[in-house]
Amino acid sequence: MNDLFDAIRESIYLYMNVDELTPRKRQRVIDTYSRHVYNMDAVTEVTSLEPEAEEE
Amino acid sequence: MIKREDFFTMPIPGENLTSNVSGWAWHKPPKYPNFDDAFEYFLEDVLADKDRINSAVVLSRNGFSALALVQNLMIQAVGAGKISPDMALLQAGPVYKILTSMLNALGEDYMSGYETKEELKAYAERWEKNELKQKKPFTLSKEQEAEMEKITEEATAEVPVGGLMGAKSDDTVQIPMDMSRGGLVQEPTEETK
Numbered sequence A: 001m002n003d004l005f006d007a008i009r010e011s012i013y014l015y016m017n018v019d020e021l022t023p024r025k026r027q028r029v030i031d032t033y034s035r036h037v038y039n040m041d042a043v044t045e046v047t048s049l050e051p052e053a054e055e056e
Numbered sequence B: 001m002i003k004r005e006d007f008f009t010m011p012i013p014g015e016n017l018t019s020n021v022s023g024w025a026w027h028k029p030p031k032y033p034n035f036d037d038a039f040e041y042f043l044e045d046v047l048a049d050k051d052r053i054n055s056a057v058v059l060s061r062n063g064f065s066a067l068a069l070v071q072n073l074m075i076q077a078v079g080a081g082k083i084s085p086d087m088a089l090l091q092a093g094p095v096y097k098i099l100t101s102m103l104n105a106l107g108e109d110y111m112s113g114y115e116t117k118e119e120l121k122a123y124a125e126r127w128e129k130n131e132l133k134q135k136k137p138f139t140l141s142k143e144q145e146a147e148m149e150k151i152t153e154e155a156t157a158e159v160p161v162g163g164l165m166g167a168k169s170d171d172t173v174q175i176p177m178d179m180s181r182g183g184l185v186q187e188p189t190e191e192t193k
Helices: A004-016 A023-034 A040-047 B004-008 B035-047 B050-061 B066-079 B085-105 B117-128 B142-156
Strands: none
Touching: A004 A023, A004 B066, A004 B085, A023 A040, A023 B085, A040 B085, B035 B050, B035 B066, B035 B085, B050 B066, B050 B085, B066 B085
């Protein structure tokens, strides 16, 4: 990683594609966020927008 | 190429070590050293700010990827002394996720920043022809709308001023303001003497 821009790019990639990582890497990413209130599940809950069922 | 006259104004070797750099925000302890506090700052002060989100939408429509937006946001926050560079790495993922979900909800056709060459080419062609896909914007359900109204009402409701001590009363005391007599104790009038 050359600079902070590259590091942020890598960090976002790991966060967004956590399911595609190897088990050890995945666990490392999940553990990093699990000790905070806004862990991965909490953020997923905030971002889940269920569209309104179309009325026919 | 260095101009000839610039030789006289160039910094002397070691000058950077003598200048006072303690004034820079990023040289001081960050304002939000805690992950949750920093995330709340991004949620409340950045992502919930209508003007900033409007700017993000305009930039994304003009070819800025969501990744570039988050990168700039993080660098800006580090530069302003809000978070440390390490915290920027931790915050980038969640902030990116929320920003992209907001752009999705608005129905924007934006670049994620991780496109392949083919996807980039397709996007550039759509952008050139001004045919960006307009997805259907997200609409709130009736329950969500009712909840939003409730939250907005609570947020905009006037805060009660006073309390018991601040309550207005009808018992007003007339204080004589005649300075010639002096004091609050009224002097006996001539009739009562």
